[in-house]
Amino acid sequence: MKKSVFFGALAATTVLAGSAFAGTLDDVKARGELICGVNVGLTGFGAPDATGAYVGFDVDLCKAVAAAVLGDAAKVKYVPTTGETRFTALASGEVDVLIRNSTWTFSRDTDLKFDFVAVNYYDGQGFMVKKDLGVSSAKELDGATVCIQTGTTTELNLADFFKSNNITYTPVNVADDSEALRQYDAGACDAYTTDASGLAASRASLASPADHIILPEIISKEPLGPVVRHGDNNWGDIVRWTYYALLTAEEKGVTKANIDQVASSTTDPEIKRLLGLEGDMGAMMGLDKDWSRRAIAVSGNYGEIFEAHIGTSTPIGLARGLNALWTQGGLQYAPPIR
Amino acid sequence: MTLATEPPKANFRLGMLIYDTRYRSYTIQIIVLILFLLGVAWLANNTIENLAAKDKDINFGFLWNRAGYDIDQHLVPYTNDSTHFQALLVGLCNTLLVAVIGCFLSTILGVTIGVLRLSKNWLLSRMMTVYIELFRNVPVVLWIILVYAVLSETRPEPKDFKIVDGTSKASMILNDSFAITNRGTNVPSPLLEHPLPRIELGGYSLNLSVLACIFVVAASIWINRILRRRAAATQEATGIRPTTWWKSLLILFVPIIALLFAMGLHWDYPAFKGFNFKGGLNVAHAFTALTVALTLYYASVIAETVRAGIQAISKGQSEAAAALGLRPGRTMNLVILPQALRVIIPPLISQYLSLTKDTSLGLAVSYLDLRGTLGGITLNQTGRELECMTLMMLIYLIISLIISSVMNAYNASVKLKER
The missing domain is CATH 1.10.287 (Helix Hairpins)
Known part of the structure; x- marks a missing residue:
């Protein structure tokens, strides 16, 4: 009977996996709710606020997609995922889209059968240490204990960085950002490493952020973006173009505040297409005319979302840097909507 | 003249498969077997179809790719250039290390407590009762987290051991050879001046x-x-x-x-240098917490097993031993325990099995055992959930079967020999 139990367990996992596969758009519409995989708790990107509602840079993209597809930004169910559980949650159909600081890599795109539809944050891996450690460069970390989130690309970069600089370290592998931060704060490790944006967000949530410094070295490329399952191209298009609509809105100066006014007065054909006043872009991917207008109206364009959650006016205080629009020397570039 | 009458030949009818008791049990068994095989085939087919729908296959080739991640505690040689299979071996060794030490210590502690609980000393036996009830009635994972939290929150950071102007905030114990920090326990490690050469054997030394x-x-x-x-x-x-x-x-x-x-042989003492203690052996708190908590928990369970075994032996045995002039200690060792073992060992097997499987709770304190390497990091980095989980279940199954067959053999050797 041992064999049967074994196969039973094996199949039980896959029965669950197979059910919610093709036609994500139809599933979401039928359900009347978008299920969005988000971070368990990374301030600024995706974390519950004092009332328990999820807020953040990534969360606003979830809301924009829900507004585009369902017409209501509140119809989102947030599923908190850790570095370890996120891809399983997406592959099994537990979430419709994963917007959780996930790095676009070759093997995730091909072998794991996912599609990274866009890059909503260009990032790189850095190190945070306590000021009184007296370290000013990551290359001085020889012999240090480093806290690291398991199941991430940062784990592999860390090993490569120390190896190429011919220095040693002791890894402490923990399951998610908040636990890693707790260990770092308690002094269980000398340094904490993750994406630089994550470091800034974590630092802001520490008791006295001024006692911690982020070292200047950025040791990797970390393009973070929303992820969908491979094979459902229409759903991927919806998430991708919702994001590009937010980006185009910033480029064209359409904001949450002026969207109605612009819509009634604009003569710019691209803005007209963006806001669904001309042509029928939405129908091409199974949505209505006003999809993008609703998406932008939720929390504004890309720049507004950035400034509201992680920009220089927030405690996290990240500059736009690589994430400025291409017109301002950054890498954020949306293909034309036509 | 005799008439040869042939015995009436029973014509086999299909109905006999149900109504004839000679055939009925075969019919039922065959039907059940067919249904069972159909069920298995359906499950296997379902698995394959669903994997195909997701454009995935079952492939264990990833085990030979470079792992790329580091593991702090490794009993066999391992670097981030090693393969996922070697990471699996590292994890397996870490699992077995905790399991073996845990089984050994919890047996010693459990037998002692079990015997003491039957002591005539009122205070001693009540204290043991309190211990047993306390440990066995709280989930073991909470004990693991508690031990870990106590170690990591109460001990000073390594930098507090740094000597500034002749004094340091925290000091090492036992003649400056042991240091317990909030990260781990630094103990002296044995070094050999003229070690024997290492043998290279198929990539392993x-x-x-x-x-x-x-x-x-x-x-x-x-x-x-x-x-x-x-x-x-x-x-x-x-x-x-x-x-x-x-x-x-x-x-x-x-x-x-x-x-x-x-x-x-000489000892390499740990000394504070740079960020951490250098030299000696660093035993991470994840390991200590897991081992200590599992030992304490399973000691309480084993103690109850031992008590039950001893109480199963008739009182007349100890009275007879006393009449022969044996002291209480010898009565226990020579008369009671050998008989009690027959009652104790079968439940003890299942305690050892549980302890071994419970080592996977090390994930609560980030201990990189088999679940942490194969079922944790390797699974995540390669995305091969089905393969990793299947392999992991198979390995735990094999470990458990080995433990139970060894213990069954031991049980057979101590059981009552009927001649």
């Missing part, structure tokens, strides 16, 4: 020095057993047991000490 030590200790124990058997034979024949204790001591300790002396 065998440490001959360790093998030599194990061999010498095993040989000493074996010779000592021969000595004791001889002594017992003399006692049977003449009634006088020859003095053996000093011979035993000589046989057990002199060879290993001589060997270690010849190889030039």
Whole structure:
């Protein structure tokens, strides 16, 4: 009977996996709710606020997609995922889209059968240490204990960085950002490493952020973006173009505040297409005319979302840097909507 | 003239498969077997179809790719250039290390507590009752987290051991050889001045020095057993047991000490340098917490098993032993425990199995055992959930089957021999 139990367990996992596969758009519409995989708790990107509602840079993209597809930004169910559980949650159909600081890599795109539809944050891996450690460069970390989130690309970069600089370290592998931060704060490790944006967000949530410094070295490329399952191209298009609509809105100066006014007065054909006043872009991917207008109206364009959650006016205080629009020397570039 | 009458030949009818008791049980068994096989086929087919729908296959090739991640505690050689399979081995060794140490310590502690709980000393037996009830009635994972939290929150950081102007905030214990920080326990590690050469064996290097030590200790124990058997034979024949204790001591300790002396054993003491302690051996708190918590928890369960075993032995046995003039200690060792073992061992097997499987709770404190490497990091980095999980279940199954077959063999050797 041992064999049967074994196969039973094996199949039980896959029965669950197979059910919610093709036609994500139809599933979401039928359900009347978008299920969005988000971070368990990374301030600024995706974390519950004092009332328990999820807020953040990534969360606003979830809301924009829900507004585009369902017409209501509140119809989102947030599923908190850790570095370890996120891809399983997406592959099994537990979430419709994963917007959780996930790095676009070759093997995730091909072998794991996912599609990274866009890059909503260009990032790189850095190190945070306590000021009184007296370290000013990551290359001085020889012999240090480093806290690291398991199941991430940062784990592999860390090993490569120390190896190429011919220095040693002791890894402490923990399951998610908040636990890693707790260990770092308690002094269980000398340094904490993750994406630089994550470091800034974590630092802001520490008791006295001024006692911690982020070292200047950025040791990797970390393009973070929303992820969908491979094979459902229409759903991927919806998430991708919702994001590009937010980006185009910033480029064209359409904001949450002026969207109605612009819509009634604009003569710019691209803005007209963006806001669904001309042509029928939405129908091409199974949505209505006003999809993008609703998406932008939720929390504004890309720049507004950035400034509201992680920009220089927030405690996290990240500059736009690589994430400025291409017109301002950054890498954020949306293909034309036509 | 006799009429040869043939016995009426029973024509086989299809209905007999149900109504004839000779065939009915076969019919039922065959039907159940067919249904069972259909079920298995359906599950297997479902798995394959669903994987195909997701454009995935079952492929264990990833085990030979570079792992790329580091593991702090590794008993076999491992770097981030090693393969996922070697990471699996590292995890397996870490699992077995906790399991073996945990089973060993919890047996010693459990037997002691179980015997003490039956003590006539009121205070002692009540204290043991409190211990057992406390540990066995709280989930073991909470004990693991508690031990870990106590170690990591109450101990000073390594930098507090740094000597500034002749003093430091925290100090090492036992003549400056041990340091317990909030990260781990730093203990001296043995070093050899003239170690034996290592043997390269198919990519793995065998440490001959360790093998030599194990061999010498095993040989000493074996010779000592021969000595004791001889002594017992003399006692049977003449009634006088020859003095053996000093011979035993000589046989057990002199060879290993001589060997270690010849190889030039000395200790490498940990010392604070840079960020952390350098030198010596760093035992991470994840390991300590897991081992201590599992030991304490399973000791309470084993203690109850031992108590049940002892109480199953009739009171007349100890009374008879007392009448023969045996002291209580010898009564326990020679009369009660050997009989009680027959009752104790079958449930003890399942306790060992549970302990071994519970080592996977190390994930609560980030201990990189088999679940942490194969079922954690490797699974995440390669995205091969089905393969990793299947392999992991298979390995735990094999470990459990080995433990239970070894223990069953031991059980067979102590059970009542009916002649």
